Amino acid sequence: MSRVARSRAIAKIRLREVVPPISCMIGLALKMLFGDTAKYLMLVAGLFFATFLIVQQASVFCGLMMWTTATLKNVAAPIYVVEERVEQINETNPMRDTDVARVRSVSAVRWAMPLYSGIQRVRLSNGAFKTVQLVGIDAASLAGAPGRMVPGKGRLEDLRLPNTVIIDELAVERLSLDKEHPVGVGSIFEINDVEARVVGICKAMRSFTGGPYIWTTYERALQYAPPQRKMLSAVIAAPIEGVSVDDAVIEIEKQTGLRAYVNGEFGKGTKDFSTSTVWWYVKNTGIPISFGTTVIIGFIVGVAIACQTFYAFVLDNLKHLGALKAMGMSNFRLSMMLIFQALTVGLIGFGLGLLATSGFAMGALEKGQPPFVMPWQIPVVAFCVIQLICMLAALMGIIRLSLYEPAMVFRA
Structure with a gap:
């Protein structure tokens, strides 16, 4: 084997030693995430609260709008x-x-x-x-x-x-x-x-x-x-x-x-009485503003808690991330680890929030009030919003990590 080929083979071996496989990166990211129990629970709690507010308030609003068209459904x-x-x-x-x-x-x-x-x-x-x-x-x-x-x-x-x-x-x-x-x-x-x-x-x-x-x-x-x-x-x-x-x-x-x-119950037409009724209440009452304000507050609370807590989590683990960076792991792979951690927390928080909303829905449907209607668009939009919050939190951590120099690990 020539000297050049031997050098390339040694470089590939060293690269494999420095860059761990995907499974190891996922395990390392989860261990790092679950290891800091306080911040992990804070992240999940913030996203849980945001999910519950968004989905529950949006579903009650849809149910209230359905009540406005009750005569159309009862008088067919x-x-x-x-x-x-x-x-x-x-x-x-x-x-x-x-x-x-x-x-x-x-x-x-x-x-x-x-x-x-x-x-x-x-x-x-x-x-x-x-x-x-x-x-x-x-x-x-x-x-x-x-x-x-x-x-x-x-x-x-x-x-x-x-x-x-x-x-x-x-x-x-x-x-x-x-x-x-x-x-x-x-x-x-x-x-x-x-x-x-x-x-x-x-x-x-x-x-x-x-x-x-x-x-x-x-x-x-x-x-x-x-x-x-x-x-x-x-x-x-x-x-x-x-x-x-x-x-x-x-x-x-x-x-x-x-x-x-x-009558919308018999098919959609260009002059749907149900749609006209709902839009009348949207334009002439304060119901959309009231529910919309609560949904926006849920989004702001989720952003504030998730971004602040995840940024603090990155700062606490910055020396470990910096050590991986000093050993040759690229910013891209480290960024993928942070994104994976954020998505994991978002998925858990969203699932718990949706579960709590389902429990609220069971009680509401049993008692008949408050009105509760959850079309499939609401959980889909809520999931996208929660993941957007997680991406914003991950972006703040990625920016801080990209400014961190590997040599700072050895200054102590």
Whole structure:
């Protein structure tokens, strides 16, 4: 073997001795990370707290926005026709009863039925008053009736009987005098001094206003509600076969001059009533600012704790990292070790935070409040945010390490 080849072989052997394999680097990084228990736990706690705040608050916000569209889910109809200035489902500008016939006259409409929706007060047998969301539907077709009745708790057809109503499960809780005398089928209370007899209990989504839903016929709802010149809240309709809801909505608005929306529960359209309702609350209430502030605070807390603690961790282990650097390990490999440590802590903190949020969700769903809806986008975005925090923390350590001279290890 020539002298040059021998020199190259010796250089490769020395390089292998100086640069450890990937498995050794991972083991060294984990040993260094878990060895400093105090800072490791502080890092995990900070990222756990940030994850919990971001995911929990974002999920409660989504659940609250879902509550604003509860009427659209509880009163199932493909198309809602309302007064031309209405922008969201909880806003009711009364229309004339003749508007039902106008909508029915549109060639793209298969059927159209009147709908009453309004907040009323129920008077219980002990004289107490409770606020409810009263819904009046067409007696013949029962269009807009609750879709899920509690098994063994009445029939939907009994709603056609005199002075009858169907209540949801929340009404059973709110209208009961006590646990020993719960409201059920056969119970009687008063709405606007008119008798209402319960003939069924259904499952329904909670209203944004907090009141339970009560269904009755449209004509009976007009008796329960205080009299006004115009009482029609909306017209629910469906398109004929072969016509899309978007085309039907356009045709209704063109021929009647009223405003028509597509119910998002029956497919997304260009004029989705659910989307319009949610955006109305986003633009006109302080709910997004309140929840958004909490999410931002969670991000700031995560950045502050993670960056400060990880930087202190790098400073404490700087002599060990400097020794590896003096033995020939490149800045790139040392930087990869720090990034791996940061990602490990971020993954553990995110997992614990998501686990705590799941525990909160179980309690919220069992009690029915606060509202909690977690679409898959929330944990994905939260994971990216947590990893971004970890990358910022690792970047601070990498910058400090890159300025560290290997010769400083031997100055002591």
